[in-house]
Amino acid sequence: MIEKYLGISSDYVIIGLAGLVLLTMILLIVFIVQMAKLKKRYKIFMQGNDAKSLEDTLVYRLEQVDELIEANASNERNIDMIFKNMKDCFQKIGLVKYDAFNEMGGKLSFSLCLLNEKNNGFIINAMHSREGCYTYVKEIIDGNSIIQLADEEEQALQQAIGGI
Template identity: 90%
Template sequence: MIEQYLGISTDYIVIGLAALVLIMTILLIVFIVQMHKLKKRYKIFMQGGDAKSLEDTLIYRLEQVDELIEANASNERNIDAIFKNMKDCFQKIGLVKYDAFNEMGGKLSFSLCMLNEKNSGYIINAMHSREGCYTYVKEIIDGNSIIQLAEEEEQALNQALNV
């Protein structure tokens, strides 16, 4: 009768249903194996203690997480303070050694430029002679000096400015 309505032989319907049962059986076996693996992992996880010890472990770990969050916040505050303080520290350096006088050798005189982040700071010029050492300081504001700079001082300033 089915053959008349659908035009399909009952043999094909039986083969199709058998194939469907076979596929369902294979899927059932796969799911049973997966469930067995999950149960095994669960038993290993729960082994060695009761629920109370598991709860204690979780509480301990959560406390550690809270401590790490607090330590991280403290580190961030400290880093911000360090960066704020670094703006006023000397960060750029230029040094030029030279002979101030012809009779002296060894380049014992020098010009040292020290600048902060805003290119403000000082140039220290030490001139060495036979009679002694003379030291001068010139203030630098925004990369410029109010006082005329010597050639060596200008070189030290340019080194510090990376010009």
């Protein structure tokens, strides 16, 4: 009947279909072997090391992530607190050594300026002479002093502010 419509012998059709069935059987066997290997690997994967299950590992890792998130939040709070405290700490320093009196040598006198972030602080001026050492403190507010500054004190202030 096939010979009438297609002009092909039925023997060729049967041989072709048999070849197709044989090829399908070979592919089926290959897929079954691959599936068995995949199942074996899946069981090994799910068992984990030392009979520890994958679920236990995931739960442990999620707990670690939660701990890290909490530690990070704590670190951020601590950093914010440190930055708030640093605003009031002395961050800027200026130091000028000089000879207060001509008869003295070695530049034993000095002006030391300590300022915070907002340029508030003080200048310590220590003048060394043969009779002794005299120390003065002048308050600095917004980078300025109410009391007039000596040249060395002004230099120390400018160093601290960053002008020199």
